[in-house]
Amino acid sequence: MSLVVFPGVTASNHTGVSHTVFYLLGIPGLEDQHVWISIPSFVSYVIALLGNSLLVFLILTKPSLHEPMYLFLCMLAGADVVLSTCTVPQALAIFWFHAGEISLDRCIAQLFFIHCTYISESGILLVMAFDRYIAICYPLRYTAILTHALIGKIGLTIFLRSFGTIFPIIFLLKRLTFCKSNILPHTVCEHMGLAKFSCDDIRVNIWYGLFLLISTIALDVFLIIVSYMRILHAAFRIPSRDARHKALNTCGSHVCVIILFYGPGIFSVLTQSFGRHISPHIHILLANVCILAPPMLNPIIYGIKTKQIRDQVTHLIFKTDMTLGMETRLVFSTFLVIH
Numbered sequence: 001m002s003l004v005v006f007p008g009v010t011a012s013n014h015t016g017v018s019h020t021v022f023y024l025l026g027i028p029g030l031e032d033q034h035v036w037i038s039i040p041s042f043v044s045y046v047i048a049l050l051g052n053s054l055l056v057f058l059i060l061t062k063p064s065l066h067e068p069m070y071l072f073l074c075m076l077a078g079a080d081v082v083l084s085t086c087t088v089p090q091a092l093a094i095f096w097f098h099a100g101e102i103s104l105d106r107c108i109a110q111l112f113f114i115h116c117t118y119i120s121e122s123g124i125l126l127v128m129a130f131d132r133y134i135a136i137c138y139p140l141r142y143t144a145i146l147t148h149a150l151i152g153k154i155g156l157t158i159f160l161r162s163f164g165t166i167f168p169i170i171f172l173l174k175r176l177t178f179c180k181s182n183i184l185p186h187t188v189c190e191h192m193g194l195a196k197f198s199c200d201d202i203r204v205n206i207w208y209g210l211f212l213l214i215s216t217i218a219l220d221v222f223l224i225i226v227s228y229m230r231i232l233h234a235a236f237r238i239p240s241r242d243a244r245h246k247a248l249n250t251c252g253s254h255v256c257v258i259i260l261f262y263g264p265g266i267f268s269v270l271t272q273s274f275g276r277h278i279s280p281h282i283h284i285l286l287a288n289v290c291i292l293a294p295p296m297l298n299p300i301i302y303g304i305k306t307k308q309i310r311d312q313v314t315h316l317i318f319k320t321d322m323t324l325g326m327e328t329r330l331v332f333s334t335f336l337v338i339h
Contacts, residue, residue: 019182022107022194024100026091028185029281038095041288044296045088051299052077058312065308068131068146073302075155076124076257080295083117086110087291091187107189108173114188114291116166119216121294123158125261126220128254129227136247137234165212172208176200186284188291221262228255253305257298264290 026034055077059065090110093099102110135142169191176198186193195205231251238244268286303309 017179018176019178019197020104022102022104022178022182022184022189022197024090024094024102024187024189025183025185026094026100026187027281027284029279034095038092041088041091041095041292044292045084045092048080048084048292048295048299051303052080052295054313055299055302055309056081058309058316062312065312066148068142068151069128069135070308071148071151072124072128072131075158076121076128077299079117079121079124080298083114083121083291084295086113086117087188087288091288094187102189104178107184107194108170111189111191111194112166112170115169115191115212116162119162119165119212120158121261122217122220123161125254125258126223126227127154127158129224129231129258132251132254133227133231135250136231161216165216168208169205172205176202176205185280187288190287217262217265224258253302256301256305257294260297260301261294264293 027037030037056074059070059074131146134145138145173194176195177200178197179199180197184193192209195202235244235247238247264286268290303313
């Protein structure tokens with residue numbers, strides 16, 4: 001394992017000194033591979049940025065997509081843009097320029113936005129499950145129940161929940177004295193990843209982190225499972241096989257996104273809890289997959305499996321090609337007239 005040495009940085013304890021500057025190592029043990037690791041990270045970020053921005057643009061500009069399902073998808077795409085932008089540029093700066101220096105305040109701000117956005121996405125996936133439950137179990141009352149006003153209130157509630165639950169972490173971290181090493185073996189800042197470098201008692205941080213996990217992510221997963229149990233119960237009571245298949249098919253994209261969002265995170269938690277023999281860089285790579293994979297693949301999944309979005313993308317591309325073709329012919333005609 002190679003060791004990265006920064007000017008003025010030491011890994012020994014500094015009793016009585018609270019660090020205000022930290023250094024993110026990236027992926028310890030794989031420093032020689034950082035350039036190669038940066039390639040899929042950069043490609044994933046570009047795809048996530050373009051794909052989710054396109055989804056937001058289409059949903060906001062196309063009246064035919066102003067339905068509850070697509071408005072919730074618009075929220076998810078926006079959250080994906082924020083999550084990937086909070087993390088990937090910092091990681092690329094480390095991979096490309098060894099620019100791992102980060103102030104304590106900026107580190108806390110980064111982990112605040114990461115955790116806040118992650119909890120927001122979990123909440124959005126929960127309301128999307130609720131949306132599918134209403135669509136299948138109460139199809140005639142679907143638009144009457146999920147009005148635009150209610151959707152706006154749901155979006156505000158999701159934001160307030162994530163902001164309100166993560167905001168105390170700022171004070172829980174600011175009260176600590178960071179007198180241990182100021183070298184963080186990661187590509188981004190995390191709550192417990194930063195707290196463990198404190199010389200103070202961090203039991204409050206640990207218990208609050210556990211409370212957050214149970215009251216947000218675990219609760220959301222439980223309610224999603226309950227929603228889909230109700231959906232399956234209602235779907236299999238539909239007498240027509242084609243209607244049953246159509247009803248379940250509308251949930252396909254959402255189920256894929258749920259597995260993609262929660263799956264890597266659950267696997268990462270299991271490896272950290274029971275895979276003590278696994279190298280630390282594997283844990284960090286898994287954490288990066290949890291951040292990179294959903295924003296990159298969500299727009300692809302919905303683009304492939306949702307006909308309305310696929311048609312709008314095709315129409316946009318065809319319209320763009322037609323416009324470029326007309327402009328090219330106009331320029332060529334003007335060139336011939338001049339000469």
